[in-house]
Amino acid sequence: MKNLQLNTEGKLKHFLSIDGLSKEILTEILDTAESFSSMSEKQVKKVPLLRGKTIVNLFFENSTRTRTTFELAATRLSADVLSINIATSATSKGESLLDTIRNLEAMHVDMFIVRHAISGAGHFIAQNTAPHISVINAGDGQHAHPTQAMLDMFTIRQYKHDFSQLKVAIIGDILHSRVARSQIQALNTLGCKEVRVIAPKTLLPSHVESLGVTAFNCIEEGLEDVDVIIMLRLQKERMTSALLPSEREYFKCFGLTEERLKLAKGNAIVMHPGPINRGVEIESSIADGPQSVILKQVSNGIIVRMAIMSLTLQNNGEA
């Protein structure tokens, strides 16, 4: 099947998932982001790359942080941005997803940035929208969160340079995490030496090894000798749906403590897509400590999203 994300020349037109994208495309995103990196420190933080373009943030699920970084990225590219919080808008009045899209299309927009609670929503919109519109997936159900994964890859590259020698451990709720799925695919595509996932069996999907990872149910074993530690946020609902007994027991078994951090390489970096549950998945002193790059991830989020927005719009016909 042809990849929905690529145009006829094989260039990125939509950004829906890491799945199916080549190392070259991912590297191009990272390099383009790199070229924007000096901008953030300048007095005037704008380039006219997307002047006259209209970008719509379509958030069917609330997320202040992701939406804000997308807005900021679009503004820095000189695009006009419209943010629609659907959770409190028309679809709750029975308007279908497709009707919402059609209405916005009629307003001549150029890009949709979509967050939705159902896996595959981004694909569905990309398939059913006018061809000149690019769609960027800002998180769909448990499927993918590719811009988050790319900002994580950018951050890893900043600190570690070469993926081919890296051992990376992802810790936490892999089962429900679209972030983890996208990170795993990105790490493997970029040639990472070893990707590990660490969680109790209740938080690991079946056949998790098919994603190209080694699974560990014991954090001490999994952390040994790794270069990068990625923590995932633990949702409170996991306790009520019989996946975990308590936050306390989770922290006891899978929380990142100073003690456990010592098992990783001395120069290992600690990442977290945020927001952090201090004392649930990670000890406060680590989140604020020297090995943490959590705030760096946030600032990288802007330039990586600028790169993705400008590349997809450039590759989509008239842009």
Place this chain on the structure above:
Amino acid sequence: MKKILISNGHIIDPANKIDQIGSVYIADGKTLAVNEQVSGFTADLTIDATDNVVCPGFIDLSARLRDPGQSYKGTILSETTAAASAGITSLCLPPDTSPVIDTQAVTELIADKSEKANYPQVFPIGALTHKLAGAELSSMSALKQAGCIAVSNATAALTSLLVLRRAMEYASSHDLLVMYHPDIPSLSNNGCVHEGAFATRYGLPSIPEASEAIAVAQCLELAELTGCRLHFSQISCKRSAIKIQQAKKYGLKVTADVAIHQLHLTDEDIEPFNSSFHVLPPFRTKKDKQSLRESLANGTIDIICSDHQPHDLDAKLGAFPETEPGISSLETLLPLALRLVEDNAVTLYQGIAALTQNPANTLAIESGALTPGFAADICIFDPNLSWTVNQDTWKSEGRNTPFWGQTLKGRVTHTLQAGKIIYTL
């Protein structure tokens, strides 16, 4: 009444152990003779079946007609027309219509509508529980009297095993067949694909095999306990087949069917997020598909059904998990069954038995055979005729099939019901 001669066809009638070139004689709507000269027989109509297969009309154990209640998806008229073109002469309508088939009135309404449509015979399946709510017994005796051929809770959940036990006991008191769709809803947990590598890769809510196999195991125990005639509808995995095979060896009166598409597609074949592959039970693994094919060949699975579920466009337009499950599958039934023969999974004789003799036995009806005296329900098909699934050939209101656009081999040329030609190509 017309006298019809079907000449020089390859007659396959597993119920009468016939597999040879010959002729079928029909008079007064009934089969008069097969392969024997009937003296003084002058045909009003002769159908030359050279190079074609002549067999009993197919009996489909599960076909949603969406009528009454959802006529925007299909009607008794539209879907029985599609069924006739697929060689089907009898079909069973699951009770999850709207209103549910749990009263005499609804049963009679369906009978009335299908009589007027004048196409394949429609056998309503009565609800096992009141409104399919899974808590109280339906009026099974009244349903039987009104024409329900079996009872089932379709895909609706039962509130407890005790209700299932009571329903099986009560159905058995009225000598009604119970058709059971094995599933433990709390384990399926609103999943939409098989729990495996595909679900994991695409982050889709998934259904483990255990949610079907556990339901099969429980229900087999209750069949043993209650002595009820039991039929499993649309099993999808190896673990279920193993349990049914053991039960049959043990001597339990149980039969099972499989939806035709389960014998061809697996989760690896799903085009990511393409809702025409959204079906329940979900497409399983290659190993399961292989096992289902072997089970059909060795008789563990008795019957192939279409599990026809036509949908309107909107039902399939959305993000995969939000779309409605089901495939419009009457018209691909024969070509996909013939593909099993081509793949050497079953013989043509076995495949036809699974569409005729076996479902007739399960339903205990005088059909599915070219026995003299039986109603002349007959299908004639050209096994080598290729056709493309598209808007020119398709008859069902539902175009929701993963086979859309594909060219398939095998096409019905004539369908006769009670000696009346209800379809010609």
